Amino acid sequence: MWKLLLLASISIVNAKNTFLILAPKTISPSTTLRLGVNSLNASQDLTVTARVQTQEWNNFPYEHYEQIYVDHANNTNTILGGDAGIVNVKTPQDLKSDNYFLKVQVETSSGEEYTRMYNLKYYSKYLSAFIQTDKAIYKPGSTVNIRAFAVYSDLLSYTGNMTIEIFDPNNNKLMLQKDVKDPTGVVTKSFKLSAMPILGDWKIRVTIPNSQMEEKKFEVSNYNLPRFEVTVDVPSFALVTDRDTLRAKFLQSIHLAREYLVSQRFTLRYLEIILDLVPLSNRRSS
Structure with missing residues (x-):
């Protein structure tokens, strides 16, 4: 869930020239930080730059170490006076666990500048995967229909590759679908059970590259439907x-x-x- 980090009314020239910036408090790999900017009643245009940074040590070109800030993602947008807009900052997929800062720089059309820096909390999980089946219990010889999809923390659909596997109760792998994807983000597959399968709890596993693995169980049983x-x-x-x-x-x-x-x-x-x-x-x- 997104949390608000910056909620402030900042004066530029006088009490009538103010703007408001709302920003997330967390950061994850391969996600988009969305900063909402509202110039309220400001008459000047605003150039807003957002940077995701970490603090590192550097000894070049001198022989002693010094701390510098390194950009991992940044973006700039211009907001017209009295208008509202969004600054989107896309984070890289290989973003590692670290102490991240969000640096917000605001420059008015008259040349005035304002800068503020905030801490961001890092979360490694940026995708949530889901597995659905058309039934919870299957009889021998029936077809298992599977639907798998994933969403980012901002609820946008993941449309990349995923691997789908099916295991029987003895952990034998009976189906492997590698690097499957769909433009809608929802991948549908089916698996035909044999006439004499191993009865018990079967397992579906969905793996997303460089992310997570999700599993779901379904039962195979000789059961009679109610008459x-x-x-x-x-x-x-x-x-x-x-x-x-x-x-x-x-x-x-x-x-x-x-x-x-x-x-x-x-x-x-x-x-x-x-x-x-x-x-x-x-x-x-x-």
């Missing part, structure tokens, strides 16, 4: 002599329909409803 579903419409209050409605929905393609009589008993003290399903006939209908 029908029963729902009961219950009023907000009821008497012992009342009768309610029971609906049965067949979930599989079977040519069978039956009529049922519902005998019910209400225990209002505990708000308990007991339903007994009694078939009236075994008559078949198509």
